[in-house]
Amino acid sequence: MKISSGLLRSTIxxxxxxxxxxxxxxxxxxxxxxxxxxxxxxxxxAAYKAQTGTGLNYQSIGSGGGIAQIKASTxxxxxxxxxxxxxxxxxxxxxxxxxVMGGIVPVVNVPGVKPGEMVLSGKVVVDIYLGKxxxxxxxxxxxxxxxxxxxxxxxxVVHRSDGSGTTFNFTNYLARLSPEWMGKVGSDTSVEWPTGxxxxxxxxxxxxxxxxxxxxxxxxxxxxxxxNLTYTRMVNRDGKTVSPTQETFSSAAANAKxxxxxxFYTILVDxxxxxxxxxxxxxxxxxxxxxxxxxxxKEALKFFAWAYKNGKADAASLDYxxxxxxxxxxIESSWSDIKDSSGTPVWP
Numbered sequence: 563m564k565i566s567s568g569l570l571r572s573t574i575x576x577x578x579x580x581x582x583x584x585x586x587x588x589x590x591x592x593x594x595x596x597x598x599x600x601x602x603x604x605x606x607x608a609a610y611k612a613q614t615g616t617g618l619n620y621q622s623i624g625s626g627g628g629i630a631q632i633k634a635s636t637x638x639x640x641x642x643x644x645x646x647x648x649x650x651x652x653x654x655x656x657x658x659x660x661x662v663m664g665g666i667v668p669v670v671n672v673p674g675v676k677p678g679e680m681v682l683s684g685k686v687v688v689d690i691y692l693g694k695x696x697x698x699x700x701x702x703x704x705x706x707x708x709x710x711x712x713x714x715x716x717x718x719v720v721h722r723s724d725g726s727g728t729t730f731n732f733t734n735y736l737a738r739l740s741p742e743w744m745g746k747v748g749s750d751t752s753v754e755w756p757t758g759x760x761x762x763x764x765x766x767x768x769x770x771x772x773x774x775x776x777x778x779x780x781x782x783x784x785x786x787x788x789x790n791l792t793y794t795r796m797v798n799r800d801g802k803t804v805s806p807t808q809e810t811f812s813s814a815a816a817n818a819k820x821x822x823x824x825x826f827y828t829i830l831v832d833x834x835x836x837x838x839x840x841x842x843x844x845x846x847x848x849x850x851x852x853x854x855x856x857x858x859x860k861e862a863l864k865f866f867a868w869a870y871k872n873g874k875a876d877a878a879s880l881d882y883x884x885x886x887x888x889x890x891x892x893i894e895s896s897w898s899d900i901k902d903s904s905g906t907p908v909w910p
Contacts (some may be wrong), residue, residue: 565568590863594728595628595641596764599662601784603641605876606869614868616861624763626725626751632656637856640848643727644751644895645827656848657900658825659893661866663818663883665783665811666841669771669791672698674711676792678805679768683797684739684832684840690717690778691736692743693757698776701738706797719777723760725751731781731843735831780841783811784880789886798840799832806839808881814842815883822896842883849900854907856902863897863909870894888897 600622607618625642632640633654651658668682686702689695695702699712722729730751737744747753760772764781768789771779783806786793795805804810814833820826830842847866853859874884897909
C-alpha cells in the first residue's frame, strides 16, 4: 500500500470496526511527534482499535513538535527520534523509552537509476549536503558506481524544514564522519543547511524527491519502500557496501546499550560490523512522570504494551526492528515511575 503525502500529514484516525464486532467505548489516546514511526504507529492503531475499541489520534508533526507538545501537556505522549538526555528528562519531569528501531536511507531521483543500484559513502553524502559535490557525474560518485550511466546534471538537495529526529540522526552521522560538517553545521533536530530546499516531515521529503528530477533526500526506510522511491546502498564503517534491509538494521541495532538509569538514551549511527546499516535509529516515547490524567496515561501504556507483544510482525513487514523482549521487560518495569495525582503508579 502506498502512503500518500496527504494521508501522512493527517492525524491517524480511529480504525472503523467492521461487521458485527462489538466493543466497549473508550476514549482515544492522544500523541504527537516523530514522522519516522508514523507508518507502524498507523498500522498498530488500526489493529488495536479493532481489538479494543480504543483509537489512537497521533499527529505526525516531527520530533521537535512532539517534544514541545508533551512539555506543554497538550497530548498524553510525545514521540521523538532524538532521545532526550537524563538531565533534559529530569528538568521537564518526563520519562522516555524506545518503541521501535529502523533505518534512515538516502533516496534519489536520477533518470535510469533503480532502487538499490547506486552506492554512496558517508563522505560523499557529506560533500553533497555541504554543496561541494554538485553534479551527479562527479568523480567521487562515479568511482563508487563504475557500472552506472550518471548524467551531468545538477544535484537538487532536499532536507527537512521542521524540527526532526530523522534530521538529528542523519546530521549526527554526518558530524561523526566530518569535522568540517561538525564545525559548520553540527547535529540537531534543526540545523542551518548549507544548501538545498526544505520539506516537512518524512512524507514531505518523500514527495519532493519523487517530484524533483535530480534530487537527493533522506527518509525512514518505510517511506522509501511504500512510496517506491529509489533508495541507495551505503558504504558502512567497516568499508562494506550494504543494502537497507531488516537484517542490516538489526545488525546495527544489536549494538544498542539500553540503560534505564540514563533514560534508555542511545544513538545507533555509524555502528561497527560488516553487515551494519550506517544510519540506524530508535524512536522514543515521552510521558510525564506526574500524570495530569492517570486514566489516559494508563490507556496509552496499555497500547504500548499491546504493541510490544502483538506488533512485531507488523513492524517487520515495514522493515522496522522490534525492541528485544528482555529490554521490553525493563521498559515496562520502568512505567511504575509514572504516577497519578495521588502518587499512585498508573501501571499495571
